[in-house]
Amino acid sequence: xxxxxxxxxxxxxxxxxxxxxxxxxxxxxxxxxxxxxxxxxxxxxxxxxxxxxxxxxxxxxxxxxxxxxxxxxxxxxxxxxxxxxxxxxxxxxxxxxxxxxxxxxxxxxxxxxxxxxxxxxxxxxxxxxxxxxxxxxxxxxxxxxxxxxxxxxxxxx
Amino acid sequence: xxxxxxxxxxxxxxxxxxxxxxxxxxxxxxxxxxxxxxxxxxxxxxxxxxxxxxxxxxxxxxxxxxxxxxxxxxxxxxxxxxxxxxxxxxxxxxxxxxxxxxxxxxxxxxxxxxxxxxxxxxxxxxxxxxxxxxxxxxxxx
Numbered sequence: 001x002x003x004x005x006x007x008x009x010x011x012x013x014x015x016x017x018x019x020x021x022x023x024x025x026x027x028x029x030x031x032x033x034x035x036x037x038x039x040x041x042x043x044x045x046x047x048x049x050x051x052x053x054x055x056x057x058x059x060x061x062x063x064x065x066x067x068x069x070x071x072x073x074x075x076x077x078x079x080x081x082x083x084x085x086x087x088x089x090x091x092x093x094x095x096x097x098x099x100x101x102x103x104x105x106x107x108x109x110x111x112x113x114x115x116x117x118x119x120x121x122x123x124x125x126x127x128x129x130x131x132x133x134x135x136x137x138x139x140x141x142x143x144x145x146x147x148x149x150x151x152x153x154x155x156x157x
Numbered sequence: 158x159x160x161x162x163x164x165x166x167x168x169x170x171x172x173x174x175x176x177x178x179x180x181x182x183x184x185x186x187x188x189x190x191x192x193x194x195x196x197x198x199x200x201x202x203x204x205x206x207x208x209x210x211x212x213x214x215x216x217x218x219x220x221x222x223x224x225x226x227x228x229x230x231x232x233x234x235x236x237x238x239x240x241x242x243x244x245x246x247x248x249x250x251x252x253x254x255x256x257x258x259x260x261x262x263x264x265x266x267x268x269x270x271x272x273x274x275x276x277x278x279x280x281x282x283x284x285x286x287x288x289x290x291x292x293x294x295x296x297x298x
Contacts (some may be wrong), residue, residue: 006267019296022183037216051235052236054238054239054240054241055189055242056242057239059243059244059245060244067228068252091242091243091244091261094180109232113228113229113232114225116223116225116228117221117222117224117225120224120245121217121220121221121224121230124220152217
């Protein structure tokens with residue numbers, strides 16, 4: 001499974017001028033609505049927010065992977081990179097700048113779990129995190145992810 | 158009140174069984190679960206010799222499997238309305254479980270040990286060290 005198969009340029013938000021976790025999640029949910037992954041950004045935001053209330057999805061090193069399975073039309077990932085670090089109550093206490101929202105239809109739970117594992121593993125590479133933070137447009141974000149995947153694939157051959 | 162339960166999640170189906178026992182406990186105690194997986198470097202070294210793969214490659218595979226089980230346990234907790242956060246570290250489980258319990262101020266430490274796994278490791282040494290160094294309840298599941 002490749003993360004790049006689930007990301008599209010219209011779901012990549014760069015230099016987001018946001019001030020709170022709620023702002024982050026709302027922007028990403030709006031992106032999911034705009035690209036047709038879900039019908040209503042408001043409903044998606046409410047469900048993602050409910051999930052966050054059970055515990056932050058900040059996985060450390062400035063990265064958070066909010067996620068939800070819901071009445072989605074497809075499985076998709078939105079990427080948001082903030083201009084300034086946001087306190088996301090991550091487990092390591094570090095503020096976050098890199099956010100990956102994973103949305104999946106309810107009936108694809110096995111793939112959903114695998115996709116989150118794929119995202120969480122890939123983003124452990126500090127080189128990729130640095131490239132994403134320095135990316136100037138959505139194309140560069142996707143290119144960095146594709147290159148990291150290729151590098152990972154080469155090391156496992 | 159018990160506030161935090163550190164649940165060691167292994168990259169195997171026994172994690173699910175352990176979670177089935179610990180999640181109701183967390184709900185009853187109104188506690189948060191810290192689901193915790195260790196990418197076991199000693200396993201990677203053993204597998205390297207057996208498989209011929211590079212150690213880094215095996216570590217990445219173990220890490221991805223670990224995340225998968227962590228998210229599975231998270232799903233189970235979420236379905237029961239139990240608060241949960243996930244954490245993964247790389248090292249030796251017997252060291253990292255102690256480090257994590259202290260770092261996250263866990264009130265209870267839950268360690269799943271199957272009979273199969275128990276036969277393959279020095280359970281007494283592992284658990285005994287945890288009892289000595291953690292000074293808090295340890296639940297073997």
